Amino acid sequence: MSGTPLLQVVELSKSFGGVQAVNRVSFDLHKGELLGIIGPNGSGKTTTVNLITGFVKATSGKVFYQGRDITSWSPHKIVRLGISRTFQMVKPFYQLPAFKNVIIPLYSPRVKGLVGGKYGDRSAVALDLLEEVGFERDAQVAYKVASVLPQGYLKRLELAKAIALQPDLIILDELFSGLSLAEVASIVPIIEKLLLEGKTIIMIEHRLKEVFRIAHRVIVLNYGRLIADGPAEEVMENEEVKKAYLGSED
Amino acid sequence: MFVGTVVYALINSVILLLMAIGFNLTFGISGVSNFAYGAFYILSAFVTWMLMNWIGVPYFLSAVLSIIFTAFIGAVMYRFILIRVRGQVLSEVIATFGIGLIILEFFRYLGFVGIEYSLPVFIDHSFVIAGTYVDMQRILIVVFCIVLILLLWLFIHHTSIGLAFRGIAQDERTALTFGIDSDWIAMLSVSMGAALAAIAATVVVPLGTISVGEGYDVLINALAVCIIGGLGSTGGVIVASLVVGFAQRFTDTYIGPHWTMIVSLVAILLVLIVKPSGLYGKQKELEERI
Numbered sequence: 279m280s281g282t283p284l285l286q287v288v289e290l291s292k293s294f295g296g297v298q299a300v301n302r303v304s305f306d307l308h309k310g311e312l313l314g315i316i317g318p319n320g321s322g323k324t325t326t327v328n329l330i331t332g333f334v335k336a337t338s339g340k341v342f343y344q345g346r347d348i349t350s351w352s353p354h355k356i357v358r359l360g361i362s363r364t365f366q367m368v369k370p371f372y373q374l375p376a377f378k379n380v381i382i383p384l385y386s387p388r389v390k391g392l393v394g395g396k397y398g399d400r401s402a403v404a405l406d407l408l409e410e411v412g413f414e415r416d417a418q419v420a421y422k423v424a425s426v427l428p429q430g431y432l433k434r435l436e437l438a439k440a441i442a443l444q445p446d447l448i449i450l451d452e453l454f455s456g457l458s459l460a461e462v463a464s465i466v467p468i469i470e471k472l473l474l475e476g477k478t479i480i481m482i483e484h485r486l487k488e489v490f491r492i493a494h495r496v497i498v499l500n501y502g503r504l505i506a507d508g509p510a511e512e513v514m515e516n517e518e519v520k521k522a523y524l525g526s527e528d
Numbered sequence: 529m530f531v532g533t534v535v536y537a538l539i540n541s542v543i544l545l546l547m548a549i550g551f552n553l554t555f556g557i558s559g560v561s562n563f564a565y566g567a568f569y570i571l572s573a574f575v576t577w578m579l580m581n582w583i584g585v586p587y588f589l590s591a592v593l594s595i596i597f598t599a600f601i602g603a604v605m606y607r608f609i610l611i612r613v614r615g616q617v618l619s620e621v622i623a624t625f626g627i628g629l630i631i632l633e634f635f636r637y638l639g640f641v642g643i644e645y646s647l648p649v650f651i652d653h654s655f656v657i658a659g660t661y662v663d664m665q666r667i668l669i670v671v672f673c674i675v676l677i678l679l680l681w682l683f684i685h686h687t688s689i690g691l692a693f694r695g696i697a698q699d700e701r702t703a704l705t706f707g708i709d710s711d712w713i714a715m716l717s718v719s720m721g722a723a724l725a726a727i728a729a730t731v732v733v734p735l736g737t738i739s740v741g742e743g744y745d746v747l748i749n750a751l752a753v754c755i756i757g758g759l760g761s762t763g764g765v766i767v768a769s770l771v772v773g774f775a776q777r778f779t780d781t782y783i784g785p786h787w788t789m790i791v792s793l794v795a796i797l798l799v800l801i802v803k804p805s806g807l808y809g810k811q812k813e814l815e816e817r818i
Contacts, residue, residue: 382691
């Protein structure tokens with residue numbers, strides 16, 4: 279891809295005490311691209327995303343979004359620029375019904391800035407969004423409080439909340455974890471639709487098969503270092519990646 | 529005597545509710561335990577007194593200005609001190625209690641002690657309710673408290689800031705992902721809590737005098753009500769106000785006035801032993817934590 283990247287990560291590092299969680303990681307992401315971030319447990323995937331979204335402050339390095347230096351910005355400011363994210367451990371507002379969880383981002387400064395505060399019937403918009411991510415309208419699941427929803431619905435709710443913010447870049451942190459094969463299969467088309475709508479997506483995943491199917495590019499992290507960057511089939515042929523996943527024979 | 533005690537117990541409960549609602553709002557939204565709360569109550573009363581007696585500002589305007597001033601001090605306290613220790617409960621308590629001590633003891637040092645430091649009642653009149661004389665100020669306190677609770681409910685449930693308040697209260701991380709500035713909202717919650725302490729002072733102080741010691745009593749009463757009700761629970765605070773209010777008034781009437789504060793403290797201890805999270809608390813019970 280050519281042109282100015284939507285997101286540029288330059289020599290990004292983070293250490294927690296003596297542990298180097300992310301070590302001089304650099305990569306670009308262009309508009310409309312789906313980037314998969316994979317790596318063994320503890321390789322620094324989530325920390326990298328936390329650094330990009332401002333939930334963790336970088337020790338060194340830079341993050342540029344649309345050419346603007348957003349390193350160490352607060353999360354709420356980064357969201358307003360158009361980067362939304364989901365969390366591996368979902369945390370909806372448990373006391374609220376699912377559709378109200380989606381109404382709240384519709385009142386966010388980001389959405390207000392885009393639509394000028396006139397959104398019409400936000401309940402209807404929230405219900406449409408939930409239907410889009412797989413909440414069956416007839417089953418009235420959208421009206422149930424989040425605390426009673428099973429994991430599959432909570433993950434879909436997490437996705438709906440991220441989409442409701444009308445972001446340009448969506449970061450999905452292990453969206454598929456804890457889901458059955460059938461549930462994953464039903465979410466993949468939703469992600470593909472988001473790509474068709476022009477969204478840019480970063481997916482952190484352990485479910486490699488599904489990521490490889492839809493990602494344009496994959497980067498691999500190991501012990502905080504970026505060890506491979508390229509198309510899925512190319513990356514998986516990389517000796518260092520094989521070693522990271524399968525272990526060394528030494 | 530019994531009916532009179534019940535009437536005054538109800539009024540006492542409303543006064544306790546007024547005293548506690550600001551502390552509860554701040555804790556419920558931002559998790560900050562504002563131990564300078566009682567000092568804000570007294571600060572506001574003294575500011576009103578000073579504006580009236582030193583500058584000659586009319587009573588109503590003095591009260592409004594002192595509420596705004598106290599809210600501002602609350603915001604400053606958050607912006608420059610609490611923001612650095614937020615989330616570290618012990619540090620929050622020490623910092624706010626220290627600020628409260630400075631405010632209260634500074635007034636004592638300046639000589640603000642004596643019966644001349646008092647605020648006038650709004651309307652000097654009284655009624656007979658169920659055979660008991662009740663002055664107009666106490667009736668106004670009840671009406672005022674009901675209106676205030678209603679306005680607060682409307683604010684929390686029907687404004688975008690109220691929505692942000694609820695978001696932060698439920699989960700700060702999720703609220704951040706929606707673009708809500710949690711530090712701004714926490715500062716607002718501390719500031720609003722301080723303003724509510726000032727509002728309580730405006731209507732309650734005319735019943736007596738402005739005394740430094742009252743600042744400590746207000747803090748203990750607010751803590752008693754919030755801990756018994758369950759920190760952060762509005763319904764819990766209302767129920768606890770009634771429990772403590774009735775317990776204090778009946779103790780005062782049938783045992784002795786010097787026992788009333790002890791009743792509040794014993795009530796806190798009993799509730800902490802029987803139900804550590806308070807009557808309507810959402811914090812985990814001890815057995816759930818093990």
